[in-house]
Amino acid sequence: MQTDSLLERRYRVLGHNSPLFYDKPLHLVRGEGVWLYDAEGRRYLDAYNNVPHVGHCHPRVVAALSRQAATLNIHTRYLDENVVAYAERLTSLFDPQLSMAMFCCTGSEANELALRIARDCSGGLGIISTAWAYHGNTAAVMQVSSLFTPEDRRGPYVRTVPVMDPYRDRAGRSDEELATAYADDVKRAIDSFSAAGVRFAGLLYCTAFSSEGLPTVPVGFMAKALAHVHAAGGYFIADEVQAGFGRMGSHIWGHQKLGVVPDIVTMGKPMGNGHPLAGVVARRDLVEAFTKSNMYFNTFGGNPVSAAVGMAVLDVIEEEGLRENAVTVGDYTLAKLKQLGERHTLIGDVRGAGMFFAVELVSDHQAKTPATAQTKRLINLMRERGVLISRIGMHDNILKIRPPMPFSQQHADLLVDTLDQVMETL
Ligand SMILES: Cc1ncc(COP(=O)(O)O)c(C=O)c1O
Structure with a gap:
């Protein structure tokens, strides 16, 4: 209710074209490390935001x-x-x-x-x-x-x-x-x-x-x-x-x-x-x-x-050795995303470096046909399951995964497991 009325007020004063993420916009009230919390107290793994580079609200x-x-x-x-x-x-x-x-x-x-x-x-x-x-x-x-x-x-x-x-x-x-x-x-x-x-x-x-x-x-x-x-x-x-x-x-x-x-x-x-x-x-x-x-x-x-x-x-x-962490956890995450690519035909390409990953979704591997609609659904379903990512590219068919730098292997496991589950449902 509180979130719905905030959205209405935002539309009225900032307009409908002021961009918001997700079909159901998120009303965040608190952040800590790689975690974000919404108005209902639900926790989200932030695998998208690079502005809180060293972690949300680093003490x-x-x-x-x-x-x-x-x-x-x-x-x-x-x-x-x-x-x-x-x-x-x-x-x-x-x-x-x-x-x-x-x-x-x-x-x-x-x-x-x-x-x-x-x-x-x-x-x-x-x-x-x-x-x-x-x-x-x-x-x-x-x-x-x-x-x-x-x-x-x-x-x-x-x-x-x-x-x-x-x-x-x-x-x-x-x-x-x-x-x-x-x-x-x-x-x-x-x-x-x-x-x-x-x-x-x-x-x-x-x-x-x-x-x-x-x-x-x-x-x-x-x-x-x-x-x-x-x-x-x-x-x-x-x-x-x-x-x-x-x-x-x-x-x-x-x-x-x-x-x-x-x-x-x-x-x-x-x-x-x-x-x-x-x-x-x-x-x-x-x-x-x-x-x-x-x-x-x-x-x-x-x-x-x-x-x-x-x-x-x-x-x-x-x-905190965050650049070094981007190498070790980054390599780990990239390898896991690549393994996911072997299980899901929707994944055409997995690439990245450090703590920045792209997963390109295509409906046909030969023609590399962009799976734009599925990409949009996927990021919304990820949000429903408590993991925040977004999309990029000319065809809006590339998952953009770019978490705060203190991202750990456990966080990477949660990200990739959730991605795996969501892809099963597409
Ligand atoms: C590569 C790049 N350069 C510049 C900007 C602009 O930065 P700001 O939004 O702080 O003006 C952005 C913002 O998304 C960006 O991604």
Whole structure:
């Protein structure tokens, strides 16, 4: 009753188009670790949310937040030990050439700032992003977010290039041939800017290719494409909003796993474990050139509370070995999901890295026909059985499984067993 009336009130004041998960929206009231609790006291295993990266309401993060909030919180135009120490710690996690940080409050703002830096420093406007990508909600960032912006609304300064998905696009080609085909597509997009009289500014992609469906991009895949980008005077912006902070297990950043060094990196979501903290880390020469001719001030981005929270998140990741946990539990979970794939013909492909998994559902293995309707039913049935996951991909037929990082083998067992039971009923 309480939930029904809340839904009605929400519709009235926020509208029917403000997105909500599940056919029966969830009314959550509490979180702890990998668990969420609804208004009726029912417990859900959270196998979806990456924002509570170190676990919902982690006591260490909550304590850092409340301690600093009770001491001082102010906008960012004063000297503050927290933000300098945090920026030093954060940049130390990158390749040495990525040595300067700028802070903001959302991933959208981080990507907006990155686009401004790339455009200002290159003197160009043309940006290449991947097909079916999402990078945020500002006017400029929406134009490079093809997931929600149809081609005729992307404007003249955006081209999209699909990332190669070895499951669907291999067509008998080796990794090397796939990489060359992708690099050729990037080169063609750069040439099409020149043909249209648009100077090129850069290439932007999410280093997990999350919205694109988490394709297993081979190591070394990007090198040729990035050579074209740099030869054309553009910059590579790595969006680490989803892949960063150890999510991919083997490395702290998705671009490190791909074996490339970006010119500009953007990050958000997990950075503040739910507190609105986001940022850009970039090459010193680019940040200095940009800030010389552009004023950048963000009232809240990197304030003393945000910096204290960001630091606590890094402490927890390191002290609790959460990246290492993403390797061991991640490998375990992936293996179990693959075993499930041998039992259920609906599963066409299982892939992932670290604590990020995709299970692609198809109704015909040969034709790889997307099982979109079953995927939607499945995530709703999982929710009914107390496990939260979602879906991604161009056909909305890929289960998106991306739990908070303290996910354990027991949690993985519960996830996969529930998935097994639900698939039996489809
Ligand atoms: C890869 C990626 N980049 C950027 C964003 C935008 O972040 P925010 O919603 O914090 O603005 C998102 C959000 O889903 C994202 O997934």
